[in-house]
Amino acid sequence: MKEGRIKKVSGPVIIADQMEGTEMYEVVKVGEMGLFGEVIELEGDEATIQCYEETSGVAPGEKVERTGSPLSVELGPGLINSIFDGIQRPLNKIREKGGNFIPRGIDVSSLDEEKKWEFKPKVNEGDEVEALSVLGIVPETKVIDHKVMVPPETEGKVTEIREGEFTVNETIAKLELDDGETKEIKLKQEWPVRQSRPVEEKLEPSTPLLTGQRILDTFFPITKGGTAAVPGGFGTGKTVLQHQISKWADADVIIFIGCGERGNEMAEVLEDFPELEDPRTGESLMERTILVANTSNMPVAARESSIYTGITLAEYYRDMGYDVALQADSTSRWAEALREISGRLEEMPGEEGYPAYLASRLAGFYERAGMVKPTEQRKGSVSVVGAVSPPGGDFSEPVTQNTLRIVKVFWALSTELKDRRHFPAIDWLESYSLYTDDVEEWWDQEVEKDWYDLRERSLELLQQEDELQEVVQLVGPDALPEKERVILNVTKMLREDFLQQNAFHEVDTYCEPHKQIEMLDIILDYYDIASEAVDEGVSVEELNQLEVVDRIARMKEIPEEEFEEKAEDIRKQMEEEINSLEEE
Template sequence: MKLGTVISVAGPLVIAKGMNTAKIYDMVTVSDKHLIGEIIEMRGDRASIQVYEETSMLGPGEPVYGEGEPLSVELGPGLLESIFDGIQRPLNIIMEKSGDFINRGVQVKSLDREKIWNFVPCQKVGDRVFHGDIIGTVQENTIVQHKIMIPKGISGIIKKISEGKYTLEETVAVVEEEDGTEVNVTMLQKWPVRRGRPFHKKKMPEKPLVSGQRVIDTFFPVAKGGTACVPGPFGSGKTVVQHQIAKWADVDIVVYVGCGERGNEMTDVLNEFPELIDPKTGQSLMKRTVLIANTSNMPVAAREASIYTGIAVAEYYRDMGYSVALMADSSSRWAEALREMSGRLEEMPGEEGYPAYLGSRLAEFYERSGEVICLGQDKRIGTLTVMAAVSPPGGDLSEPVTQATLRIVKVFWGLDSGLAYARHFPAINWLTSYSLYSSSLMRWMDENVDKDYSRCQGEALALLQEESRLNDIVRLVGYDSLSPEDQLKLEISKSLREDFLQQNAFVEEDSYTPLNKQFRMLQTILKFYTLSRQALHDGIYLKDILNLSVREKLGRIKEIPEETMEQFEELQETMVQEINNLIQERGNKG
């Protein structure tokens, strides 16, 4: 239906008149090429339209057509293993239709309407159902069981439901509402991307999201249902950290949003994920992944939508009772799109030209995370963990996007270019990073991994902080001016950095470390420190302690396979034996 007429075009912003019947955030198509856009401002009968495609050769007089609904995502079986652009157009289908480049106005369905799915009901005729109830399941792939839920606004008695093979748009159940109206339920749902999906109740996150990255899980953990950000300068490893978490995180579903980053980074994800084996299932990691690719060579305006598209898909799987992780790379590029559109709208700018509402928009995005009791009579629990990279220009963490993000998120993984240039990955600076979930998650670690977990974590962090102070002294007066005990602290801190914190993503045994092994590694290094310090007090020279053969074995501690955990006990026994031998030799000489 034609709504109005274009009167001016300024980059991705189109102004149209005669839009009396339109509403803000409605989807429209502009010109006979049907360029996809969204109304972001209304002033009388004039609408400001954010167009998600190239607007060159577009001028006044072009028609504007209404879609009659807000920007929405299609939700149903077929989402997993797919790669979409920022407004949920499947890139593989577009490539088949228009070649390697996306033609303007190309329109394809987000989900395949012809594919047949085997629907297995878990409700029967006569059952009363409400919004959010699961009425059946579809095996989406060999890993994930897709749960078909009653859409919002529908409740009543099931009049018809049967097992069988259906397409997305075919009726799988009929529900009779209280007024006698019969509603057909299909496997396909639509949801406005800017509106969070409802839930029964949000809970305090209590369990850690295990990523297998030692600096994260042990020192700065994020909870399932929590929020985290990864700020850092160019080349410090933001994307590497997010790729590692996406590969190994202890979640059921991963939604990875490439928002304004380089195309080769998304290509790496697409090439690597099918080849990587999920340690939990033995299947390809791609089978539990949805990719949203809105790279730097795609229209800037679409970056703003891609974040919302990703989180709407993530919420959908959360509502099935799954644990979901959303990676956004990066929120700085998303904020740049906000800044450009705000400038086109001639809004009053905030700091560095960003819109004054930057902080509230970021908060709206992050608050959609959480551990929730989902809608439905079974009161299932789902979690959505949000982790976003931030790319401050020049690594300046005082810039508006980083500061607005830090006021919202609970975990800060601060990347350090110095560590990255020294080839220390993950390059997370242990002196500047923090986790506000640490106290509650360390209690969980003490109860579920080992009762000494939090004690070892606190002792190791204290040593690393002490190392920074001692290095300042060394730079002033030299290493030899330190006492033997302080020199030992520097040696143990070096072992913590190189043997525990540093990981190699290309070595199988080192790429992923489970919590039990993380604790054993940390415990072993700290046990050597305790034994060495006692030996110093008994009169043993530091150089004799550092020359022990067990030091070489300690340097290869990360190579110990998870299935041979008894090697850690053997290593600790060797430490005790070698240091006791030193003390005995010292006594014999004395």
């Protein structure tokens, strides 16, 4: 294939000439070191290339070698339990081959090409198969069966199917296509990262993605196949929240993208995840996790591709029928990479220097989430939670605003709550979820209580508290009527005993749905009974001194297996103590 020549170097942007016949988004190898790059603009015989590696030392006149294919990921057994960089190079293999620092131009296969995988066929010779039909199963980890599928947009008759142990490059089946040609199927396939994988049908989301975090599940739920944004200033807990979702979400596969974040945060993920016991299986959490790492000290252009690499891997496991939860930390760093590349391309800047196409790029990423039917036989989902890091915690900046136009769940992290040591520091007055109507039926079927009513009543009380605080700051709480002081006491319970959750507490780190609703119901029952008692002449000070108030505060520390019995006991004690006050 014809080679071009470097004409100009500007940081990660290379301009090369003599590139006739080159296509947009084609991968090239730049310079004598063979640095990876991607064509992002064409004009005449000149191509503009964004290079995924440090370009220092690259000089005009050096060759640019075309590959003829777009930036793609390798899909096959061995993805789970791996950590890749932004262009799907396995970091552990790079370390074995080149040491602790990534050598420029190193070319390593994304999948282990020597390891043999046990393949168990699910079809027979002579069977007619369509796109994404399952040909067989490979036990990828102890908890994930890798379903080897017919490539998209391919259908035909199985003329040969093999059983046994194979490497990812060996043929496991042959198909006779409609035009009479024979297509060989291997365990490994490739797919361009910027192109979403085709599906039969996109479904309306109806099942919540349970995280075990009370403020998320009960107040601002996300569905399987949903999208959520987590904006927050420095130190408000974006990464810890995403770690919690990764650990506890009831998804089959977890994909965590560290996009431009600090290296120590990614190192913490690498150290913690292998040691964490998966509550679903009892195995290591890494047995169903893929990590994509492009930290802040890695090349900026690869940061832009890391988002697409992660979502393409998520779509692949979705097509197998799995529920995938993808965490992107953070899309602001990705947008900054877009801004830097755009600046070097001398494009007309938009708001705050971001490119004019920022909104469409964000939409293109989030819209690849969803609950879908890859084929008529099965369904799967990709749920996307994207962290946003607005400078100075300013939610009016372009990345946050453009993200909010796309996603349906907004978990607003508050610096004020963080300063008060309230975690998760999600502001219940600013946050919202547009999935509440979609998941109401699920909650009605799963729990005996009216989830929607409990949620609405709680949020209404918290809103009233916010209004009362203005009066309290002027004249103090003692000047309020007794009924309104009861509201302040109950909202304090909601804030401290329900919404506040300790990620490092053995029991409180995860709260299952029935326990969440029961806790909320007990607090609201206390409000109803206490309000009636105040009408009977009982003072708020007397109510505050009841022993049951301390028991309500410690409800979240009760283990799940003991909770039902102790919850009933708390209810009885609450009624007895308040009734005795009324009688006095």
